[in-house]
Amino acid sequence: MTKNTLLSKIKGPEDIKLLSYDELKALALEIRKEILSVVGRNGGHLASNLGVIELTLAIHRVFSSPHDAIVWDVGHQAYTHKLITGRQARFSTLRLWDGLSGFPKREESVHDAFNTGHASTSISAALGILEGKRLNNDNGKVIAVIGDGAMTGGMAFEALSNAGELKKDLIVIINDNKMSISKNTGAFSEYLSRLTVHAGYQRFKYLFDKAIGSIPLVGNKLNSVIWRLKRGMKGIFYKNNIFVDFGFEYVGPINGHSLRELEKVLKNIKKLNSPVVMLVETTKGKGYPLAEINPSAFHGIGPFNIADGKVEKNDAITFTQAFGMSLIKAAEKNPKIAAVTAAMESGTGLSIFHNKFPERFFDVGIAEGHAVTFAAGLASAGMKPVAAIYSTFLQRAIDQIIHDTSIQNLPVVFAIDRAGPVPADGETHQGLFDIALLRPIPNMTILCPASEKELDLMLSWSLMQDNPVAIRYPKADCPKEIPEFSHGIEKGRGVLIKNSDKSRILIACTGGMYSEVNVASAILAHKGLFTDIYNLRFAKPIDEKYFLNITKDYSHILFVEDGMKIGSLSSYLESRVLSSQINKAGYQNKRTEVLAFEDMFFPHGTRSEIFKGAGVSAEHIVQAAELLFTETHTSSTAIEIKEH
Numbered sequence: 001m002t003k004n005t006l007l008s009k010i011k012g013p014e015d016i017k018l019l020s021y022d023e024l025k026a027l028a029l030e031i032r033k034e035i036l037s038v039v040g041r042n043g044g045h046l047a048s049n050l051g052v053i054e055l056t057l058a059i060h061r062v063f064s065s066p067h068d069a070i071v072w073d074v075g076h077q078a079y080t081h082k083l084i085t086g087r088q089a090r091f092s093t094l095r096l097w098d099g100l101s102g103f104p105k106r107e108e109s110v111h112d113a114f115n116t117g118h119a120s121t122s123i124s125a126a127l128g129i130l131e132g133k134r135l136n137n138d139n140g141k142v143i144a145v146i147g148d149g150a151m152t153g154g155m156a157f158e159a160l161s162n163a164g165e166l167k168k169d170l171i172v173i174i175n176d177n178k179m180s181i182s183k184n185t186g187a188f189s190e191y192l193s194r195l196t197v198h199a200g201y202q203r204f205k206y207l208f209d210k211a212i213g214s215i216p217l218v219g220n221k222l223n224s225v226i227w228r229l230k231r232g233m234k235g236i237f238y239k240n241n242i243f244v245d246f247g248f249e250y251v252g253p254i255n256g257h258s259l260r261e262l263e264k265v266l267k268n269i270k271k272l273n274s275p276v277v278m279l280v281e282t283t284k285g286k287g288y289p290l291a292e293i294n295p296s297a298f299h300g301i302g303p304f305n306i307a308d309g310k311v312e313k314n315d316a317i318t319f320t321q322a323f324g325m326s327l328i329k330a331a332e333k334n335p336k337i338a339a340v341t342a343a344m345e346s347g348t349g350l351s352i353f354h355n356k357f358p359e360r361f362f363d364v365g366i367a368e369g370h371a372v373t374f375a376a377g378l379a380s381a382g383m384k385p386v387a388a389i390y391s392t393f394l395q396r397a398i399d400q401i402i403h404d405t406s407i408q409n410l411p412v413v414f415a416i417d418r419a420g421p422v423p424a425d426g427e428t429h430q431g432l433f434d435i436a437l438l439r440p441i442p443n444m445t446i447l448c449p450a451s452e453k454e455l456d457l458m459l460s461w462s463l464m465q466d467n468p469v470a471i472r473y474p475k476a477d478c479p480k481e482i483p484e485f486s487h488g489i490e491k492g493r494g495v496l497i498k499n500s501d502k503s504r505i506l507i508a509c510t511g512g513m514y515s516e517v518n519v520a521s522a523i524l525a526h527k528g529l530f531t532d533i534y535n536l537r538f539a540k541p542i543d544e545k546y547f548l549n550i551t552k553d554y555s556h557i558l559f560v561e562d563g564m565k566i567g568s569l570s571s572y573l574e575s576r577v578l579s580s581q582i583n584k585a586g587y588q589n590k591r592t593e594v595l596a597f598e599d600m601f602f603p604h605g606t607r608s609e610i611f612k613g614a615g616v617s618a619e620h621i622v623q624a625a626e627l628l629f630t631e632t633h634t635s636s637t638a639i640e641i642k643e644h
Contacts, residue, residue, distance in 0.1 A: 021260060024057060075116035102425060177283065348415065388415040418474070419562065453481050505625055511536070
């Protein structure tokens with residue numbers, strides 16, 4: 001960041017209250033340039049942040065953070081908030097290892113009232129914070145800032161319903177950048193929306209309600225009649241306004257890029273003692289023409305050239321792309337195949353499928369629970385649905401996977417993208433829990449492809465099954481194909497990759513760890529320590545007899561998994577190896593070790609940095625294998641097992 005700029009002088013939110021409107025416009029321009037520069041280098045969420053700069057400045061000018069709490073839904077649009085709350089010196093580290101998070105973090109600043117990352121949570125959190133403040137005699141205001149896209153999530157409406165019932169002074173700002181919420185028609189409705197949040201109107205309303213309520217015998221009944229009359233009148237002027245029906249005051253739409261207009265309305269809202277929804281209209285990508293024209297492409301983007309907007313690409317195919325192509329190939333042969341996603345059409349590789357089979361493509365919005373049950377409904381009607389959902393977001397639909405899918409044993413295929421460590425987005429987006437969450441569910445089958453070919457084989461196999469099947473794969477490039485990856489799918493069995501007849505160590509891994517294991521195996525070979533690799537393929541079920549028969553030829557077994565160690569497949573298999581008794585002549589000591597993600601949440605960084613921080617990188621696999629092979633490795637466990 002350049003010195004002697006307006007932005008360089010902003011040390012906290014109170015500083016922007018001293019600026020004139022001309023200075024604020026200049027500051028907004030500087031912030032746009034800073035966000036564009038840093039996201040261009042580091043990658044990040046660009047379009048959404050460029051669209052809320054003026055809104056963020058207006059909120060901080062009217063309210064006093066941290067006394068007044070601001071909760072950002074998802075939080076990917078909080079870059080301006082970070083810049084003006086004392087973090088601009090570190091803003092260049094955004095989304096880098098040990099740098100600033102791309103999302104609000106209470107650990108980073110007192111101005112981050114609540115950690116977010118998933119959609120539709122802000123109103124619930126804000127309402128809880130507000131109730132907590134009032135119970136603690138804290139009169140601070142609480143503001144939830146939520147996008148129109150996140151309003152497709154049912155949790156947002158659950159919170160609105162509760163907030164309307166509690167009648168506390170919650171402020172909900174809906175950022176509409178897609179014109180998805182209909183405008184109220186006519187000049188009078190625009191006037192009325194502003195009138196209802198004006199201090200004079202609210203004072204009159206309070207005194208009127210109090211006076212009517214004090215009338216003996218009929219006061220409460222009369223108030224109820226008047227309330228219904230007002231509700232009916234609002235229904236005339238606010239065409240189908242659901243927020244009014246929930247019991248909220250309503251104002252909007254407001255120009256989200258007019259600081260004067262935003263401040264004027266926010267100052268009136270601040271005086272209210274009842275819940276209010278403020279609808280703000282913004283332009284995604286504001287100030288960067290390429291993002292304004294194509295906001296979806298610049299929603300979440302890797303490092304790119306600011307001049308032309310191009311992202312540097314390599315020739316390798318990603319697992320996401322491989323899935324998309326395989327699904328199209330399958331759908332061309334089978335008209336019963338349908339694709340379901342939850343507001344992640346592009347991210348899950350389904351854009352081409354959508355264009356090719358629009359009648360069999362369903363984007364249900366940010367509603368993962370609904371997506372799963374909708375897919376279960378499709379399956380019950382004889383379709384072959386494939387629900388493509390990120391691992392981190394599938395966590396939100398575990399009940400539906402159990403209750404609506406697995407209990408009925410419905411043949412839904414879950415394409416779980418971003419399984420394992422996920423670059424740059426941090427704790428809220430890591431895909432480390434799916435194996436531990438899904439393995440205990442009866443009727444569920446789980447596969448872990450190691451390559452493009454395996455993914456294709458697994459998807460074809462899964463679509464022929466009569467039970468729910470999950471295929472989990474990482475946000476990564478597919479590795480180079482080897483002959484073993486083309487072997488047919490046998491339920492519960494993996495494939496053995498023989499590297500040497502001298503191998504005494506077997507490394508058993510999930511597909512997402514194959515690349516790291518393969519690198520480690522090559523390094524070990526150069527050191528004269530030879531290893532074979534067992535690509536597990538299945539996380540459930542496991543053909544235990546087959547697996548134990550594979551292990552009999554090895555004295556050391558190292559398990560490597562891209563998931564949490566607690567509840568891991570690796571820990572289960574290790575226990576089976578250690579407890580098994582194979583009746584063969586002779587004995588040998590089998591030594592085992594498990595490398596998986598320990599009991600903690602893992603921060604943002606590159607995929608390799610996350611592996612390194614978790615102790616499961618190629619280098620750590622090498623170290624674990626070397627230690628496992630030595631007699632002094634005290635952390636391993638030995639048992640006697642009969643061999644040939």
